Amino acid sequence: MPDPETTFPKRLLGQTGLLVSCLGLGTVKIGRNQGVRYPAGFTLPDDQSVRSLLAVAQDLGINLLDTAPAYGSSEERLGRLLENRGEWILCSKVGEEFRNGQSSFDFSGRQVRASVERSLQRLRTDYLDIVLIHSDGNDLELLEQGDCLEALQRLQQAGLIRAIGMSTKTVAGGLRAVELTDLVMVTYNPLAQDDKPVIEQAAELHKGVLIKKGLLSGHLDQVNQMDQSNRDPVESSLEFIFAQSGVSSVIVGTISTDHLAHNVASVNRVIRQDRSDAAIL
């Protein structure tokens, strides 16, 4: 019987049947250090550091990893370095590529299928738990025109993908994605609250919600400036996010095991303040 005081909280991801840790690990920084908007430059961690990061994450109770073809070598490195694949929930994406320092986009059904097949190969697996449309900003068009969504639905029916959704950039697109798919990934933090109605709609329809940029992509000084306090900006950001009902998990990107442990402790504190949350295991 797991000890409720030490087991990291998990939540059901909408109606997908996937039980995700309330903190996921974003893996941009293990595969790409060009064209990113973090406060400081960094070198990609070596294989041993990535192995340690993944082992620490798993020890701390994290079971959700977020990657994408657009994150440079992230998928390939995870495929090579991840152990116990069956114990992880892997989220990847389709539509965006990043080559020679530049992003390009192709949301055709043909490219969606090719991209998923390549993700399966790179991640060395025969199924992906979650695949999101990696929006270029034209959320509604991508959902309602062309054959991107249909291609994902077919891959899901074929058993190659368990859950499909969209990483959105607009509120209208988020609301539509909540209707048409299993989950959304939205930006939400104390300084970016536009997607609140999307999270509320997802809660209403029992769809999954993953949060990106919850720690403002590392620009945490802005949180203290806003609330004029000396509180830990990590904890206040996470407290803000989990005060919103409907959030399944926050995907925080880090290549620091110290930061990872701090984030896990903060999520634990923030969520367990509300012991009435029935979804905590």
Ligand SMILES: NC(=O)c1ccc[n+]([C@@H]2O[C@H](COP(=O)([O-])OP(=O)(O)OC[C@H]3O[C@@H](n4cnc5c(N)ncnc54)[C@H](OP(=O)(O)O)[C@@H]3O)[C@@H](O)[C@H]2O)c1
């Ligand atoms: N689908 C999309 O369009 C999209 C877009 C952006 C992001 N994402 C996903 O969401 C994930 C998170 O987004 P993000 O990486 O932009 O932003 P984020 O998670 O808000 O912030 C990551 C940054 O915060 C720093 N950080 C993490 N924990 C910290 C702590 N305890 N103290 C101080 N600094 C800390 C990290 O640096 P250290 O490495 O030094 O800890 C990193 O630079 C990404 O990894 C990716 O998986 C998706």
